[in-house]
Structure formats: C-alpha cells, structure tokens
Amino acid sequence: MNLASFNPETDLMLERLVDVPRDRVWRAWTEPKHLMRWFCPRPWTTVACEIDLRPGGAFNTTMRSPDGQEFPNLGCYLAVIPGERLVWTDALTAGFRPSGRGYLTNDGGFYLTAVISLESVGTQTRYTALALHADRSGRDKHAEMGFAEGWGTALDQLVEHCRAELPYG
Amino acid sequence: MNLASFNPETDLMLERLVDVPRDRVWRAWTEPKHLMRWFCPRPWTTVACEIDLRPGGAFNTTMRSPDGQEFPNLGCYLAVIPGERLVWTDALTAGFRPSGRGYLTNDGGFYLTAVISLESVGTQTRYTALALHADRSGRDKHAEMGFAEGWGTALDQLVEHCRAELPYG
Numbered sequence: 001m002n003l004a005s006f007n008p009e010t011d012l013m014l015e016r017l018v019d020v021p022r023d024r025v026w027r028a029w030t031e032p033k034h035l036m037r038w039f040c041p042r043p044w045t046t047v048a049c050e051i052d053l054r055p056g057g058a059f060n061t062t063m064r065s066p067d068g069q070e071f072p073n074l075g076c077y078l079a080v081i082p083g084e085r086l087v088w089t090d091a092l093t094a095g096f097r098p099s100g101r102g103y104l105t106n107d108g109g110f111y112l113t114a115v116i117s118l119e120s121v122g123t124q125t126r127y128t129a130l131a132l133h134a135d136r137s138g139r140d141k142h143a144e145m146g147f148a149e150g151w152g153t154a155l156d157q158l159v160e161h162c163r164a165e166l167p168y169g
Numbered sequence: 170m171n172l173a174s175f176n177p178e179t180d181l182m183l184e185r186l187v188d189v190p191r192d193r194v195w196r197a198w199t200e201p202k203h204l205m206r207w208f209c210p211r212p213w214t215t216v217a218c219e220i221d222l223r224p225g226g227a228f229n230t231t232m233r234s235p236d237g238q239e240f241p242n243l244g245c246y247l248a249v250i251p252g253e254r255l256v257w258t259d260a261l262t263a264g265f266r267p268s269g270r271g272y273l274t275n276d277g278g279f280y281l282t283a284v285i286s287l288e289s290v291g292t293q294t295r296y297t298a299l300a301l302h303a304d305r306s307g308r309d310k311h312a313e314m315g316f317a318e319g320w321g322t323a324l325d326q327l328v329e330h331c332r333a334e335l336p337y338g
Contacts, residue, residue, distance in 0.1 A: 001223060001224050001225045002221055002223055002224070002225035002226045002227075002263065002264055003225055003264050003265060004225075004263065004264025004265060004266045005264070010266075052171055054170060054171055055170050055171070055224065055247070055248060056170045056171035056172055056173075056247070056248070057171045058171075078224070078225070078247065078265050079224060079225070079265075087265060089261065089265060089267065091260045091261055091267045091268070091280075092258065092260055092261070092282070093303075094171065094173065095171055095172050095173025095174070095301070096172060096173060096247050096248075096256060096258060096282045096301065097173045097179075097282060097301045097302075097303065098258065098260045098279070098280035098281065098282055098301065098302060098303045098307070099260070099280075099303055100303040100304055110267070111260075111267035111268075112267065113261070113265045113266060113267055132264070132265065132266045132267065133266075133267060134262075134266065134267045134268055134269040135269050138267070
C-alpha cells in the first residue's frame, strides 16, 4: 500500500497517547454498536452506522443534530490492517463508486481521506488520525469547521466509552 | 474486496473476446512503455505514464491532442490482482488523497472508477472494462464523450500492439 504522507499545507492531524489498549480502540472504530456511542461530539448523536470492513466496503454513518436534523455520510474503506490501520474516504462510496458531485457544489465542501493509525505503548495506545485533503482550501475549511475540537472531543468520548464498556478483551 | 456491480443507469461497460493471451493484456495495461503505445485513440497520443502498481499507487498519464495540447490525468490504484483485475479511480490521486474539485466545477466533468477484468478463454482473453460513475449524469456525459468508441479503439490498438510487440511471454 502507498499512503500519502502528512503535508501541513493540505492535511490535518490529531495525535495523542490514550490510556486504552490498542485492540479496544480498534473495536470502538470498527463495530457499529460501539462506534455509535462516541463518534459524534455530543449533543450531536450517531443514529445509524454501517460497516463493511474490507477495501471497497461501506463506511456509512448518519449524524443527528440537537434539533433532530439527520445528515447521512457515505464513505468507503480503502485499506484495513486489523488493529493497526484504517483508511477510508468520502470521495468514494461502497464498491469504490465515485461520490456524487452534489456534495461539493452545493455547500462548497471538500472530500476527505482519513487514516487512523494505532501503536501500542505498554498498555496504552499512540493514536494518530490524519485527514488528507486535495488542497489547502479543503484543509482550511475543515480546520474552520473545527477539526481539532471535533475529532478531539470524539476521541475523549471514545476513551470514556472504552473504559466504561470495553474494559475486558 | 467489495466491488460495485454494474448498474446500467450509472455505469458503462465494454466486453470483448480478444485474441491475445491474458498475461500480455496485463502487461500492456501495467507497463508504461507498453501502455503509452495504445492507451489513447490515435491521432491523440500518450506522452507520459507513471504506474505504481499497488493500492494507493499512482496511475498518471498525459495525453497530447493532435494540435499539441497536453492533458494530464491523475489517478490512483484501488486494487491490483495480478493478471486478473485492475481497479483505479480519478476521484483520488496517489496515496489515496482526494482529487481537487476544480476538475468537477470547471468543466462539468465527472469522476470515474475503472475496473478491468481479464479471464482466459483458451489462448484468448475475455476482456471486460467497467466504468463506474456516481450517477446517471456522469454516465451520460461519459457516453456522449464517446466511451464506447474511445475505449473500443484503444482496445483495438492494445490488441494490435500486443500482437506486434508482445508475441512471446
């Protein structure tokens, strides 16, 4: 596999050592019943999640705003290395089909490829989330939307969930 | 791997039995020096080709029009099953990075995922090229641009090239 390296001009990164073993973080990312509990920063919630954990498989979630509006997000896994690395994009949907252009043209949005890398450090995990964008404009928009706070809060929720609900292997 | 199945509403397909063994067709698709000889319907030519044959690897070509204008096409391999199947998209560039939105917004274009499947039939090859689009609009634009003629002529050129230049294994 060839994976783009981090470019501060176009990409965003969140890196943190979390006090949860690596296999628990992996389960939290790859099992819908767990992912739905932490994936959206509260008071937003994740009300649906479809995971087909293989290259070309669907990674679909639906977020619900506090006032009840629902926002489906369709994505596709690109690489799955169990316990170590998860790569997906919203530029493609299930089966590697290109995403529609509506998303880009309606709201001045951007496409994203996300790379989650996990590394054991004793019983803890070095957690690295990388957001790859096409260009600086995508990076800047994502930063303005609150990447650091949003992904950081979701990670806090992941840790809290794992410690409460996934204490044993 | 999960691969989208053909949908006549959104996709296009070219299927043909060609009188070239499967390994020669594979080489014609995956070695720049061969690909450059047949990839563009003449009188257009392919003047540059970069192939990094693995998921996330670059598949970049540059086409030159008869009046000398050059058109770079950047793409990314999604799946590589040697001798059998090649999947790439222009919705992503090397390293799985999303493509820029300029392509879509400047010319009303579309993104494409291509699937080339090869199957031996005696010493011949059942060749299937599938073009997956996001929606009907992408399919229709690609059809109007001359998918059937363009991909058909390129395949004629591939066969001609293989028979002349790749007669032995």
